Amino acid sequence: MALTDGARRKNGWPVDSITQAALGAAMGELLLGRKLGNRALAWGALFGTIPDLDVMLSPFLDTARKLDVHRGLSHSLLFMIAASFGLAGLLQKRWKRDKVSKARAGWFVFLALSTHVLIDCFTVYGTMVFSPFSNYRVGFNNLFIIDLFYTLPLLVTLVWGGFLTKKDPKRLKLCVRGLLISTGYVGLSLGAKFWVSSAFDADLARRKVKFERRMEAPTPFNILLWRSVVDRGDELWIGYRSVFESSSTPVKWVVIPRQREAFATVADTREAKTVDGFSDGWWIARKTATGVWLADMRFGETRSWEKKETVDLRPVFSWLLSYKDEGDRLRTLPRETRNTGEILKRMGGRIFGNREKWEGYPRLTGNPASLPEQLNWED
Numbered sequence: 466m467a468l469t470d471g472a473r474r475k476n477g478w479p480v481d482s483i484t485q486a487a488l489g490a491a492m493g494e495l496l497l498g499r500k501l502g503n504r505a506l507a508w509g510a511l512f513g514t515i516p517d518l519d520v521m522l523s524p525f526l527d528t529a530r531k532l533d534v535h536r537g538l539s540h541s542l543l544f545m546i547a548a549s550f551g552l553a554g555l556l557q558k559r560w561k562r563d564k565v566s567k568a569r570a571g572w573f574v575f576l577a578l579s580t581h582v583l584i585d586c587f588t589v590y591g592t593m594v595f596s597p598f599s600n601y602r603v604g605f606n607n608l609f610i611i612d613l614f615y616t617l618p619l620l621v622t623l624v625w626g627g628f629l630t631k632k633d634p635k636r637l638k639l640c641v642r643g644l645l646i647s648t649g650y651v652g653l654s655l656g657a658k659f660w661v662s663s664a665f666d667a668d669l670a671r672r673k674v675k676f677e678r679r680m681e682a683p684t685p686f687n688i689l690l691w692r693s694v695v696d697r698g699d700e701l702w703i704g705y706r707s708v709f710e711s712s713s714t715p716v717k718w719v720v721i722p723r724q725r726e727a728f729a730t731v732a733d734t735r736e737a738k739t740v741d742g743f744s745d746g747w748w749i750a751r752k753t754a755t756g757v758w759l760a761d762m763r764f765g766e767t768r769s770w771e772k773k774e775t776v777d778l779r780p781v782f783s784w785l786l787s788y789k790d791e792g793d794r795l796r797t798l799p800r801e802t803r804n805t806g807e808i809l810k811r812m813g814g815r816i817f818g819n820r821e822k823w824e825g826y827p828r829l830t831g832n833p834a835s836l837p838e839q840l841n842w843e844d
């Protein structure tokens with residue numbers, strides 16, 4: 466299960482913006498705190514959220530264009546540099562009485578924007594850092610889009626420091642401590658990813674499974690349970706592993722046919738090319754009466770256990786692509802959130818080794834034109 470950055474637009478978009486604002490506020494405190502006091506926190510929070518203002522273009526774009534634009538130019542190195550040089554002089558004039566130099570103002574803008582982009586690069590969605598020269602999406606896949614263990618240390622230390630005077634040296638010390646704790650958590654996530662990735666690789670090697678590529682990402686709100694997706698050409702394998710499991714513990718792999726023949730019927734359309742590029746090819750496809758159902762399997766799946774000994778897997782991020790060449794042919798399907806509490810409860814159990822309540826006979830759901838599709842597995 467993964468309520469990802471793709472899902473946030475409907476299910477609480479501002480939540481991850483709190484993280485971006487906190488990072489920006491921390492940059493404001495580091496560079497401007499002793500001169501501006503709490504105004505530095507406010508300005509930092511503002512600049513820390515600016516890259517995500519690309520969502521304001523959404524009402525004027527079709528679904529495919531939205532996928533192209535979000536985390537695009539506004540998250541690029543070019544934008545960060547241009548904004549830093551372009552705004553440095555204006556901010557220096559605004560803060561003239563506070564004796565903020567042009568160089569310091571420019572570095573503030575750059576760091577507030579770049580830390581936003583950096584934290585986005587840690588997630589699955591991918592960020593076009595090199596736009597407009599390249600559409601390549603940078604994604605390290607080591608953090609979930611919302612992780613309180615990362616955000617809370619920043620928030621607590623910034624709020625605490627906000628009650629102190631701008632000349633109090635404790636303000637800066639608190640900010641640095643918050644950043645060190647959060648940065649340490651990022652380091653732990655990278656270490657956890659390296660360990661589980663090696664364990665997944667060992668499991669596939671024992672089975673003598675050949676594959677083209679593989680990716681791992683953490684499950685929601687933690688870095689203890691990880692999900693792997695294996696590309697075997699005509700099928701994807703999906704499995705989970707906890708950091709508390711031995712590397713010799715076998716993985717239960719769910720096998721999902723990709724059905725390339727279904728994708729081929731729309732492969733030449735702009736929308737299908739966009740989905741293929743956005744998902745980095747991690748899609749599955751199914752024909753419907755009016756078009757093709759597409760799902761990006763990087764983002765995980767919600768789970769339900771309504772039928773005994775069976776687990777229904779519903780991709781979080783999916784679309785319907787219509788054959789009709791009119792209007793917005795690509796329609797984003799709504800996410801399933803009605804049993805989120807049950808999923809999180811079972812996910813907590815899975816972290817500590819309770820595999821039975823997490824797994825079952827797998828079925829693929831979410832395709833509105835089809836009954837649940839029985840899937841195979843390897844254990």
